[in-house]
Amino acid sequence: MRHKGINYAKYGYLFSLPFILSFLIFTLYPIIYTVMISFSDLKGAGMNEFKILEAPFDNFRLILNNNLFKTSLGNTVLIWVMNFIPQILLALILTWWFTSRVYSVRGQGAFKVLFYMPNIITAASIAMLYYSLFSYPIGAVNSLLQNLHLFSSPKDFLMDKWATRSIVAFIQFWMWYGYTMLILISGVLGINPELFEAADIDGASDWQTFIYVTLPNVRTIVLYTLVTSLIGGMQMFDIPRLFAMGGPDNATHTASIFIYTQAFEGPRFLNRAAAASMIMFIFIAILSAIIFYIMRDKEEEKIKQQRKLADKAATQKRGLSR
Amino acid sequence: MRLTRTQVIQRGFIFAFCILLAILSILPFWVMIVNATRSSAQIQGSAFSLIPSSSFAYNYSRMMRAGAFNPFIGYLNSAIVSVGATVLGMYFSSLTAFALVVYQWRFRKAFFAFIVAIMMIPAQVTTIGFFQFMLQIKFNNNLLPLILPSIASPTIVFFMRQYLLGSLSLDIVNSARIDNASEFRIFNQIILPLMKPAIATQAIFVFVSTWNNFLIPRVLLSDMKLFTMPIMVSLLRNDIYRVEYGTIFLGLTMSVLPLFVVYFTLSKYIIAGVALGGVKE
Incomplete structure (x- = not known):
């Protein structure tokens, strides 16, 4: 890459510099700062001076033994699972229908636009909207259920632990299934069409083609949505906070709400909040690592298999030419 | 393709089901x-x-x-933050991707591996430190800390790099060099226009996700004149x-x-x- 004796390499550094500086200032330094705070005695509004504790892991010990933190972590995982399972199932079914040649759903473009729409709308607004719709005794959902004679008197959904959790999970599901579907469809469209033709020639039914050809080929993409949804889900904040304020009886108190309330409400235990966010970071990292490990193994196997096949084909060719 | 009777019924069912889901998307907003x-x-x-x-x-x-x-204060602040973050994010991510694709420098591969690695860092693990740091330099109640971090957007750099790898031929860069154009000018006048389609796609998503951000503005801003739209909405409670x-x-x-x-x-x-x-x- 040398031209007229000019060394262009320096521009590589120069043009990467803004990114690196911004990363150092706004991401790396805050991370290190958070780690320091998690080992310290920092608490109180507007406080900035702190010293490292004599027993630096005290905050971690405290958080790991804190019942509300355990409840919050449990809620986070529970609500994520309650939203992800129906979300991936519906997305897969819709993907099957939208990419099938037998069913070729009419008006697909419009459906995609509508299914994806909630994802682009401010989560804070959606949480407030559902809060208003489910409010008691005057709310659209209560009115509708009474008009349909399903309920005789209004129900206070937000006083019921499971109802509130389910609604939060439903909102997450409703906001994200369209996204997951679009990702899966694009994955299916990327599959080599010869595979589908081969399945057709072998007389596979539409369902069989989906199960034996489509699904194995989008497995990586399913895992990708699993990881991204998990990382996002473990940080769930806007919906449970604004819809239910973490209640009733802490039923929708998520890990992020825990961190937020520790740091920015009441006595402002910034040190404990920092420790809790480190624990969440490690928790998310371990979960992602497990999923990535599964993913990598499969990839390598695939490459090995392909190599074997290529070798075989090559030897066969050689055999033929002889 | 000829359809059997069951397939026609199935098609009808699928269509009706999709209509139901569409209603489910629209109804709350309606x-x-x-x-x-x-x-x-x-x-x-x-x-x-x-x-x-x-x-x-x-x-x-x-x-x-x-x-x-107050919706208009919300619109104004959200617009400032979203436009600022989008413009900076697009420009510097493209520049970083350009550095990764066009130049042969020693840490190029390592830098790219690093970008992939930090893509997965959950934003909220930095929140406490970020807040305390901004407090220390008196940057809370300021819109800049909501805008400037987008200069380092690993996911966008990743996307822009893929796009450049697929669409840029080094001949363009080399012929511009023969015309004595500076590297910086090559990027601004030749590469940036070339990346328009990729920039347009990414810009929409950065704009929307910045507009929708709730936690960080909520933590940083206490002056009502600076509230962005999602914080305004939370006031309706x-x-x-x-x-x-x-x-x-x-x-x-x-x-x-x-x-x-x-x-x-x-x-x-x-x-x-x-x-x-x-x-x-």
Whole structure:
């Protein structure tokens, strides 16, 4: 890459510099700062001076033994699972229908636009909207259920632990299934069409083609949505906070709400909040690592298999030419 | 392809199911818009209606007089933050991707591996440190900490790099060099226009996600004059709106209106953009 004796390499550094500086200032330094705070005695509004504790892991010990933190972590995982399972199932079914040649759903473009729409709308607004719709005794959902004679008197959904959790999970599901579907469809469209033709020639039914050809080929993409949804889900904040304020009886108190309330409400235990966010970071990292490990193994196997096949084909060719 | 009778029935079922899901997407927003035009008394009578009424002007004046929720301050601040973050994010991500694709430098591969590694860092693990740091340099109650971090957007750099690898031929760069163009000018006048399609797709998503961000602005901003739209919306939970049902729905409607406009004018590109994002892994 040398031209007229000019060394262009320096521009590589120069043009990467803004990114690196911004990363150092706004991401790396805050991370290190958070780690320091998690080992310290920092608490109180507007406080900035702190010293490292004599027993630096005290905050971690405290958080790991804190019942509300355990409840919050449990809620986070529970609500994520309650939203992800129906979300991936519906997305897969819709993907099957939208990419099938037998069913070729009419008006697909419009459906995609509508299914994806909630994802682009401010989560804070959606949480407030559902809060208003489910409010008691005057709310659209209560009115509708009474008009349909399903309920005789209004129900206070937000006083019921499971109802509130389910609604939060439903909102997450409703906001994200369209996204997951679009990702899966694009994955299916990327599959080599010869595979589908081969399945057709072998007389596979539409369902069989989906199960034996489509699904194995989008497995990586399913895992990708699993990881991204998990990382996002473990940080769930806007919906449970604004819809239910973490209640009733802490039923929708998520890990992020825990961190937020520790740091920015009441006595402002910034040190404990920092420790809790480190624990969440490690928790998310371990979960992602497990999923990535599964993913990598499969990839390598695939490459090995392909190599074997290529070798075989090559030897066969050689055999033929002889 | 000839269809059997069962397949025709199945098709009908699938279509009906999709219509139901479409209604599920629209209905909450429809009720929201309708209730924004109804009086509190009407909503108290029945909170579920599909037909607009005539109390829009009344609800609007109540909303503006109540004092907490102010949509125009929200629009202004959200627009400043979103436009700022989008412009900086697009420009510097493209520049970083350019550095990764065009130049042979020693740490190029390591830097790219590093970018992939930091893509997965959950933003919220940095929140406490970020907040304390901003407090220390008196940057809380300032919109800049919501804008500047987008200069380092690993996911966008990743996407831009893929795009450049597929679309840029080094001959263009080399011939510009023969014409004695500086490297910086080559990027601004040749590469940036070349990246327009990729920039357009990513810009929509950065704009929308910055607009929708709630936690970081909520933590940093306490001055009501700086509140972005999602924080404004959270004020609708305030007790002063307790029985002002129509006003709450009007506030919600105004908070999502710009997003609806953006979404329905650009939906074609947005849907295509989501699909592109999924292939990256």
